[in-house]
Amino acid sequence: MASQADAQLSFDLHPKQMTALESIATEILYGGAAGGGKSHLMRVAAVLWCAAIPGLQVYLFRRIKDDLIKNHVEGPNGFRSMLAGWVDCKFVSIVEDEIRFWNGSKIYLCHCKDEKDRFKYQGAEIHVLLIDELTHFTDVIYRFLRNRVRMVGITLPKQYEGKFPRIICGANPGGIGHQFVKTTFIDGVTPLKVYRAANSEGGMLRQYIPARLEDNPSMEESDPGYEARLQGLGSESLVSAMRYGDWDIIEGAFFDNFRKDRHVIRPFTIPKDWLRFRAGDWGSAKPFSFGWYAVVSEPFIAGPGILLPRGALVRYREYYGIAVDAQGKFIANKGLKMTAEKVGAQVRVRDGADTISYGVLDPAAFAQDGGPSLAERIAQGTTGSNGATFRRADNKRVTDRGAMGGWDQMRSRLDGDEDGRPMLYFFETCVHAIRTIPALQHDEARPEDLNSDMEDHAADEVRYACMSRPWIKQTIAAAPPKPKPGQIPLPPPPMPSTGKRISL
Structure with missing residues (x-):
């Protein structure tokens, strides 16, 4: 029979973990680097709060069910081991994907692999997410899950008043959600500062608590080789992301050849005789x-050490319809819901005095549904004559049967010519393209x-632009033959002078 000693649980938390546990914030992002103790914090918080607050409903999510079981249920630090004494004493029972406490509290072990799976939680009342x-x-x-976070009819002990309902998320850089997590919790935010999110963002008290391996001494004690394995991950970007929580480095990115130091340049005065065009993706x-x-x-020096090759594309202006919250922060992937006519008028205004040779637009905008297409409405503008005209863009995404797709066109231009000079550049004022493309x-x-x-x-729009002017890297030509006796060799091409256009 289980003794009273068997019912005693003891948890060790390190200072950063305690900061998250005791914070007044109700929407927390914890972590950034691997080994910061995110999973342990969540298990301990779930057990402590369920024991202290009768009737509490805690939902713990991982995307994949197998990862959920391996990371949180089984193993020496999982719930089964952690709660073994309480299970023996009948204080707790673990039944499939539920952990049930004697006081009516529950921990639900959940997974949500695809967006359609979120509807399984349509009726959930989540007290702790x-x-x-x-x-x-x-x-x-x-x-969607944040919208299910609410609390009705639960009496909170005095020390917990105002701290529930509550969300704690753990994360490392990279993955499908990298960009929205960075935009929501990290960009422009002072670490550890607690602030009120806009109502459009849930209106909770938000906080980012960065944590690295050194904030979790237990990992260093139990697995002293862990840091060496992190340092041995291979690429510098993966080490920087996983060891140091660098959110500006994205391992596994689709455009892993995009680099700010190569492709992002300071604005300069564009010569009037350069052809100009625009591309658009509707939303x-x-x-x-x-x-x-x-x-x-023709070859052009755009700055110290920056020689733009003939045929390169320079994205020198952007118009991106993204919503912002009350604090002026971008709301990731949320549009403005402007009418096509207003968008068309604003595009035309942004043309300014530029001579636009042509425009290419998402082919879906030309679909007819019983009335004027989006493309026609964009061309009409708000007065019927101040809009922007476009033709259908080539929407091929991937290479098929020898025909190069748009993504390969982009990648090829980012790689550059035979001399390694990029064939696609972005003015540093194109903040949304620079923000989103590397994270894909x-x-x-x-x-x-x-x-x-x-x-x-932005990536789709750049793809349309690239497909409107297909480019293939030229192979390096063989060295010219030596002049025959009596021939006069041609002089070498003139060297470029800084800050001026050059001809080769």
Whole structure:
């Protein structure tokens, strides 16, 4: 028979974990680096709060069920081991995906692999939402689950008043949700600061608590080789992301050849004779994206050490329809719901004095549904004559039967010419393209394509631009033959001078 000693549970938490447990914030992102103690914090918090608050309902999520079981239920630190004494004393029972406490509290062990799976929790009343590896989820799933967080008819002990309902999420950089997590919790935020999120963002008290391996001494004691394995992950980007929680480094990105130091340049005065055009990707509930491009007509020095090759595309302006909250923060992947006429008028205004040779637009905008198409309405503008005209873009995404797809066109231009000079550049004022394109991930079911559940609107628009001017890297030509006796060799081409256009 179980003794009273068997019923005693003892938990050890480190300072950063205690900060999250005792915080007044009700929507917390904890972690950033691997080994920071995220999973242990969630298990301990779930057990402590269920024991202290009768009737509490805690929902603990991982995206994949197998990961949920292996990470949180089984093993020496899982719920079965952690609660073995209480199970023996009949204080707790573990039945399939539920942990039931003597006082009516429950921990529900949940998974939500795809966006359609979120509807399984339509009727849930979630008092505490714990999401392990938030970057494995889309913003659609997270917003839905956050909307189920509420608390009615639960009497809170005095020390917990005002701290529930509550959300704690753990995350590492990378994954399908990287961009929305970074935008929601990290960009422009002072770590550890507690602030009120806008009502459009749930209105909870939000906090980002960064945690690294050194914030979890238990890991270093129980597995002293863990840090060495992190350092041995291979690529610098993966080490930086997983060891140091660097949210600007994205391992496994679809465009892993995008680099700010190569492809993002300071604005300069574009020569008037360069051809200019625009591309667009329509969006209403999701953001729309329009970009303006100039085609380099001859080699051009755009800054110290920056030689733009002939035929390169320069995205020099953007118009991106993304919603912002009351604090002016971008709401990831949420559009402005503007009418096509207003968008068309604003595109035309942004043309300014530029001579736009042509425009390409998402082919879906040309669909007829009994009235004027979106493309026609964009062309009409708000007065019937101040809109922007476009032709259908080539929407091919992946290479098929020898025909190069749009993603390969983008990747090829990012890689650059035979001298390693990029053939696609972005002015640093194109903040949304620079923000979203590097974060895009591969589609798990079709690795040659990107995951379209992410904020891919700027990428689609750049793809249309690239497909409107297909480019193939030239092979390096053989060395010219030596002059025959009596021939005069041609002089070498002139060297470029800094800050001026050059001809080769």
